[in-house]
Amino acid sequence: MGLVPLSLLVPLAVLAVVVAASVVEQAPVEDEYTWPQWKLPLVRTRRTVSLSSPSFSAQPQAELSATCGIECQRRLPEPSLLDLEQFLSFETVYENGTRTLTSVSVQGLDGGGGWPQNSSRLAPSAKSRRKREVYGTDTRFTIADKLYSTKYPFSTTVKISTGCSGVLLSPKHVLTAAHCIHDGRDYLSGAQKLRVGILKEKSRRGKGGKGKGGRGGKGKRRKEEDKDEEHPDENKEKGKKGKGKGRKSRSRRSAEKADKPSFKWTRVKQTQVPKGWFKGGASEGVAADYDYAVLELKKAQKVKHMDLGVVPSVKKLPASRIHFSGFDDDRPGNLVYRFCSVSEESNDLLYQYCDAEAGSSGSGVYVRLKEPGKKKWKRKIIGVFTGHRWVDTNGNGQQQDFNVAVRITPLKYAQICYWVHGDSSQCRAA
Numbered sequence: 001m002g003l004v005p006l007s008l009l010v011p012l013a014v015l016a017v018v019v020a021a022s023v024v025e026q027a028p029v030e031d032e033y034t035w036p037q038w039k040l041p042l043v044r045t046r047r048t049v050s051l052s053s054p055s056f057s058a059q060p061q062a063e064l065s066a067t068c069g070i071e072c073q074r075r076l077p078e079p080s081l082l083d084l085e086q087f088l089s090f091e092t093v094y095e096n097g098t099r100t101l102t103s104v105s106v107q108g109l110d111g112g113g114g115w116p117q118n119s120s121r122l123a124p125s126a127k128s129r130r131k132r133e134v135y136g137t138d139t140r141f142t143i144a145d146k147l148y149s150t151k152y153p154f155s156t157t158v159k160i161s162t163g164c165s166g167v168l169l170s171p172k173h174v175l176t177a178a179h180c181i182h183d184g185r186d187y188l189s190g191a192q193k194l195r196v197g198i199l200k201e202k203s204r205r206g207k208g209g210k211g212k213g214g215r216g217g218k219g220k221r222r223k224e225e226d227k228d229e230e231h232p233d234e235n236k237e238k239g240k241k242g243k244g245k246g247r248k249s250r251s252r253r254s255a256e257k258a259d260k261p262s263f264k265w266t267r268v269k270q271t272q273v274p275k276g277w278f279k280g281g282a283s284e285g286v287a288a289d290y291d292y293a294v295l296e297l298k299k300a301q302k303v304k305h306m307d308l309g310v311v312p313s314v315k316k317l318p319a320s321r322i323h324f325s326g327f328d329d330d331r332p333g334n335l336v337y338r339f340c341s342v343s344e345e346s347n348d349l350l351y352q353y354c355d356a357e358a359g360s361s362g363s364g365v366y367v368r369l370k371e372p373g374k375k376k377w378k379r380k381i382i383g384v385f386t387g388h389r390w391v392d393t394n395g396n397g398q399q400q401d402f403n404v405a406v407r408i409t410p411l412k413y414a415q416i417c418y419w420v421h422g423d424s425s426q427c428r429a430a
Contacts, residue, residue: 035311035369035371035372035380038310040417041106041107041411042107042414043106043414043415044105044106045102045104045105047102049101050100053099054097054099054187056187056192058183058185058186068287068289070345073347073348074346084411085103086276087274087275088106088274090104090274090275091272093187094270095270106411138355139338140328140356142336143334144335146199146200149261153306153379155304156364158174158196159327160176160195161190162194163190164359165361165385167364167366170305171300171302173305175292175381176292177292177293177362177406178290179386179387180361181194181293184278194268195265196297197266198263198266199261199263269297269298271295272294272296275290277290288349288389291386291406294420306366309366309408311369313345314345314382315342317367321342321367322342322352322365322405323368324354324405336360340354340355346407352405354403356385356388361385361386365383365385367382384405387403388402389403389404
């Protein structure tokens, strides 16, 4: 039997990963494995007022402490309608640095957070945990081949200029974690000129690198947005003539550059963060339940997006597995995919054991179910990965750790849909 050419090994390996991921997502073709249909509450604007411009002085934190986890939630009373309206009120920060606060009203709410009354405060088991970032055998898959990383569903994953990940909700909207933008008290310094990067397919420009933009302002702006911030040193090398290095050196640099992931960067027009994320005077730190934000891009993207979805229980899904992709810091610029089982869940949070590193926060957590009345399977976002957390699980000051994702509830779905469409009447059903 002949040997397989080395040039085919990497594509074959990536194909094996993608096929394996597809097999993992396959479920028995049963009617119970369909997307549930929800009648959503309405989120409407009460009043919008102008605020002073933020200082953008906060620094990113590797881990956020003092968050209220599942065990902490079990001791809390159900939030009232007034509480929920306060949590769902939101700040909007615009590209020019101005800021507004919008208070909202909630209508048509059946139960806490929009869940049916009998599903409130799901009780988790009380088993202990070990540190869950990357442990034992690393089960992450690097999707380095652009043939796969720029195709759905991987292509919906985007990189946030503050160092996080996100997922495309529409051609112009990105869902990410609130802590990627705001530390609970102020906006991050990098959020003042926020940008979103989408993985580019192989360049189609001709020799000489001249595109339709040519010379002048428009071409210059396009070049500025397409600049690959993952490799800033590479741009410095372009200006060096380097006598004696010859064609071989230039050819080698061109080949290396072709192998590195590159991004198309787009500026963010406005950012919206729920007030439930902000630290209050008597609050015990930030609320993990509201660690999400939506970014509106200045320019629509020609990339397929992923819709939101709501499921009453992840543990009742096929193998109780979730999936997400992000740009982990220990694999610079590369898209990293993983899947794992959910160990515990509440109405607002998911505890899971997916291997992850810093940089993957903000990734869209999704599952794959059948569309109602159809045999077609569809992926939808059911949560936002928010990273590693230490929490006081027993109320005695003893800290335990886990990886966590914020769940998309019917009420959060209504709010996010309202941010995307600007009209809550378009968000009556999930």
